[in-house]
């Protein structure tokens with residue numbers, strides 16, 4: 001009978017290593033103090049102040065070109081800011097009085113393309129950040145990091161022999177092996193196909209928790225930011241628009257931009273009263289709003305409730321598409337000159353042309369004073 005080493009078998013099946021075995025680090029506090037940056041006079045980061053607490057995973061979220069990568073590069077010391085300071089554990093690493101290069105900042109970096117050296121074996125790639133150690137010690141640390149990501153059995157292979165998902169795990173092992181106090185990750189999952197992405201995110205998060213490193217993770221995907229981040233910093237045009245937990249950004253968005261980022265929205269007319277707003281679906285509380293204010297009222301499609309005619313505002317089903325867990329239903333609404341969209345579970349019972357009554361869950365109504373700046 002052949003005995004199969006269960007660890008190797010798991011690795012061959014593409015599994016990650018044993019949870020709880022990643023080496024822990026001493027997490028650092030990373031702070032940006034009024035940091036600005038430009039590329040040859042064109043501003044990219046504008047007056048950003050932000051503190052990432054020890055052991056925290058902070059997601060920098062935003063559309064392409066809003067300055068996320070630049071902010072990460074400023075933390076790493078790959079770019080130099082035009083104003084402000086970067087501090088690690090209250091010590092200035094980038095600012096008027098000194099500027100430390102990346103290798104002196106005690107940070108780990110992980111890029112979107114993994115940036116593995118093709119001519120080095122997997123173990124040598126991981127040992128690259130451990131050159132300051134004695135070779136035997138470096139090899140032991142590198143193997144331990146590789147085992148944690150389930151790739152100890154591939155140490156002598158070369159990157160081209162690995163799948164995209166496996167290369168991502170090597171890049172993670174290389175980033176954590178030197179036990180950095182701060183880990184900076186730029187879109188680390190964007191090269192993976194959807195099927196893999198969820199499990200890789202979960203495994204990566206559990207590795208991050210074990211290492212206890214402070215982490216900034218750049219992403220343009222709101223769902224990824226909500227899954228991964230203790231807090232999210234949403235960026236727009238080089239500045240932070242809102243900083244908070246996923247719950248805060250989703251349920252108490254600072255403005256329409258933030259709300260639109262996290263959900264598709266139906267934007268409808270509303271008439272402002274004193275502390276409330278009147279719409280075709282009824283009156284909603286809107287603290288701080290005064291009669292005469294210009295306002296934007298938005299309804300999340302998942303908050304639209306359909307019932308029998310007479311149960312709420314009169315409407316008619318115009319279109320219906322099944323998209324997996326829900327049906328997307330377009331509705332004509334009495335008194336509105338444009339259709340609205342609803343996401344309905346078991347929506348198959350609503351046929352095109354059917355008359356319905358429409359109500360809205362108040363939790364999915366968002367009211368903002370219009371920003372006319």
Ligand SMILES: Nc1ncnc2c1ncn2[C@@H]1O[C@H](COP(=O)(O)OP(=O)(O)OP(=O)(O)O)[C@@H](O)[C@H]1O
Nearest residue numbers: 039043044062063064065066067068069070071220
């Ligand atoms: N090396 C560069 N030279 C000149 N301009 C640059 C350079 N790198 C970025 N920019 C510009 O700076 C702004 C911020 O870019 P940055 O890459 O930080 O944004 P991002 O949010 O990370 O975008 P993406 O998600 O597309 O990477 C953009 O307008 C971009 O075009």
